Amino acid sequence: MAERTDQLTEARSADHELDLEEPPSRTGRVRKRAGTLFSPKRFLFALALIVAGTLVGGVVPVAGGIIGAFVGAFLVGVASRHRPMIETGVAGAAVVGLSTAFDYLPWLVGGNGRTIAALGLAVGFVVCTLGAYFGADLRDGLTREI
Numbered sequence: 001m002a003e004r005t006d007q008l009t010e011a012r013s014a015d016h017e018l019d020l021e022e023p024p025s026r027t028g029r030v031r032k033r034a035g036t037l038f039s040p041k042r043f044l045f046a047l048a049l050i051v052a053g054t055l056v057g058g059v060v061p062v063a064g065g066i067i068g069a070f071v072g073a074f075l076v077g078v079a080s081r082h083r084p085m086i087e088t089g090v091a092g093a094a095v096v097g098l099s100t101a102f103d104y105l106p107w108l109v110g111g112n113g114r115t116i117a118a119l120g121l122a123v124g125f126v127v128c129t130l131g132a133y134f135g136a137d138l139r140d141g142l143t144r145e146i
């Protein structure tokens with residue numbers, strides 16, 4: 001028991017020593033925040049799961065690809081300790097946007113498909129961000145102590 005008390009005392013004194021250091025500069029805080037805002041590893045993980053979900057969901061007619069992208073993003077949210085909203089949204093926009101562009105390739109070549117491609121990007125971003133949010137929310141609810 002005394003060891004645990006010593007550990008807590010050491011932890012508190014270490015926290016106090018950290019507070020005595022000079023505050024980081026403004027650019028240092030921005031770099032630190034940007035480093036935690038977007039993670040390339042989480043992005044690649046989200047991209048892989050969303051591509052897999054879109055391919056599997058493509059078997060279902062009409063909205064299968066979007067449903068598959070949602071499920072892939074949901075799994076990213078469940079599997080990740082951090083909330084990977086931005087990474088998953090960007091990956092979803094890329095995957096669903098490219099999928100939409102390939103579906104409407106003749107229209108894009110003809111110059112009339114830009115609106116549809118932009119809509120695919122927007123829908124992909126929103127659907128995958130929501131999927132990651134709901135997945136992270138489920139994970140948080142399952143792991144939180146009662």
